Amino acid sequence: MFPYPSGVMHMGHVEVFSIHDSIARNLRMRGQQVLNPLGFDAFGLPAENAAIQRGIHPKTWTYSNIDKLFGSAQRLGCSFDWERTIRTCDPSYYRWNQWFFLRFYERGLAYRRQAPAWWCPNDKTVLANEQVIAGRCDRCNAVVEKRYLTQWFFKITDYADRLLDDMALNTGWTERLKSLQSNWIGRSFGAEVEFEIEGEEKVAVYTTRPDTLWGATFFILAPEHPLAARLVEGTELEAEFAKFKDEVSRLTEIDRTATERPKKGMFLGRYAVNPVNGEKIPIWTADYVLLDYGTGAIMAVPAHDQRDFEFARQYDIEIRKVIEPLDPAAASPDAPYIGPGVMVNSGSFDGTPADVSVGVVTEWLEAQGLGRAAKNFRIRDWLISRQRYWGTPIPIIFCERCGEVPVPEEDLPVVLPEDVDFRPTGEDSPLASATEWVNVACPECSGAARRETDTMDTFVDSSWYFNRYVDPHNSELPFDPEIADAWMPADQYTGGIEHAVLHLIYARFFQKVLVDLGMASAPEPFPNLLNQGTITMGGKRMSKSRGNLVDPSEAFERYGADSLRLYMLFSGPPEQDFDWPEEGVRSIGRVAYPWLQRVWRLCEENRDVVSVGELHESPLDQALKRRVHRTIRIVSEDFERFSFNTAIARLQELVNHAYRYRAAGGGHPGVVRELIEALLKLLAPMAPHITEELWHRLGHSDSIHTQAWPTFDPALASLEEVTMVVQVNGKVRDTLEVPAGITEEEMKARALASAKVGAHLEGREPRKIITKPPKLISLVV
């Protein structure tokens, strides 16, 4: 587990820790070696914001929160490997972020360039694409702005294919999660086609529909495309274009991507040549063409593209049909035809059928030297620069003579200076004000130089921490690859769906780079991932900003950690959201706490029952014994699929039966003892404290948590008698208790002997009899 230390523990932590700890404890009892540490994702913005509000240093705030969270985790009874704890804000950890940065830099995977970037005016820093949701800051919800800045990027796009294709290795991922990542990576296949522009270099366009090339009636450049400005330079259109470009740049992301907004554009006064037919087509610019997708230029085929169609209608540009729909009814004068079809009006390609047209045209383009097969991705390189203080310094030095110089490895870590005015300015990074720290000698020429003052996105910290867990105190390397190979990939990972296109995509990317660096062999870090649900309140996410975080302290005080854990686990499947009830903590006192008391009484009232040799087991005793074995079997299966709510239900049933057994006069010492010990062991992973206490009260001196998981006798775990259902024409007409080993003949005989069945047969002979021994027989008349 790797929480952000935001303060005291809240219910979200309680849920995920309870799930995770129950899994870990169960696996240990099953004899597995379990590596299950707790570390802290300790860099990040909230520390600065809180520190600004309270006038204390982010470091003080962070370490104090880590202490609190550590304490709560212990109070909850989590069995973490406490000595493997890591904190990303420790120089001993973040030096390896810097070390990785240098490795990335050497391979061209870390680079600096000027590019439009999302700027959050509230947090006063740039953000990666993944951290902008529908035009708003993922963290604070402020509307983001676009700024042209020189920033550091990690080249995640180089890994886009592998990120997509290797998803097949993640067999323990939900469809939902895989779909989120696939959408985000957004691979499409098509072709790049070169268009000649008079007096200029050729410009390539990207299209997924090369079969519609003959229908291209105009050409569009993104307003920000450098060529667009050059084409109108010195013409009467120059002023109009400047105004248009300015208007487009003022649009927020939310406005620009609003599909219902009418498209705007203008003719740039020049022409391009369609390479497939030599036709001169006008060059336009339009706000719906984006600079950073494809080549920033498109061929517009209004007859077969929704956006081009709308634009052509608006500006009265020719719409030429080149695809004949397979279904004539699909053609409409008021809409473009987007689907596949037979090529028409396309010269010698006329008649090319839909299923091969794209391939045929692409091959022809390549043969003619006009274009080539191409693919495109939606995902962009990961912008990792942040203009904030509380993060890992980027290990780069700028020298007037040598330019951009990486900090030599032996000078790592570049320690974050503490005596800095860390308030964000909205201009330079706070670190720029740390004059002594900033001004350094160039590692190459020893001349005057300045350090990079931006810090790294904290998602860098969390992209490889699980590898550090295997070797947390290594001072030579981030981790020993051999040790990592012994443990990785993680057998079981737990995390929320909100990380689908954040942490989970960055960490996968990092892992693949580690493979390429020869430091890891597992291409995927967490092939099995449990997406635990969100704790909501009135259907709304719990969050600090909403002020609806529930502090578990009251639950600890009133009902204890075990009640709280059990309550969470019993509320439903782990992957499902859980709405915290209005009555709050009180419901723990109705659901979980009384049942634990019932367990306590059952154990205590039977504590002195000691087996005194072989006593005769009555049918009553045997029935209970069989139930114990069956419960062990089912609860074990429930644990394997993390179905804690049903595991608890089965234990509740067992306890109910034990009470009934006592009420019916049962009290066989051996049977009772077996029942209680099995019950405690099965419950131990979920309720570690009470089971330990009761275990000791039974007279054991060792810990219940070091006991082997109980095993069952298959013969005892199976039922002796089962309920046989008799159906007539598919409806249940009678149920009979029969021996589990009943033969089909016997089933038929018993079914036909039933008076109830006889009444429904009304004297008719069954036409057909289906038997599914021993549970079901179906008579058809």
Added chain:
RNA sequence: GCGAGAGUGGCGGAAUUGGCAGACGCGCCGGCCUUAGGAGCCGGUGUCCCCAAAGGACGUGGGGGUUCGAGUCCCCCCUCUCGCACCA
């Protein structure tokens, strides 16, 4: 528009392969115990027909289908949640 997930009693949820729908729990009803009960123990509790019982009919968002048998498989539709979305 594209993609994914979901829809079961008053509530949380169960039903692993097509085989008694509603396990377990909450709530509610009744009983026992108690000076008392926001404690504990025992029992009942899908809806409807029926005085009741026996019995029966209906019932997993809606409509069709396959099957002896469908919450589960197939087709169509509705609703909700999430993601992507002028991505060429």
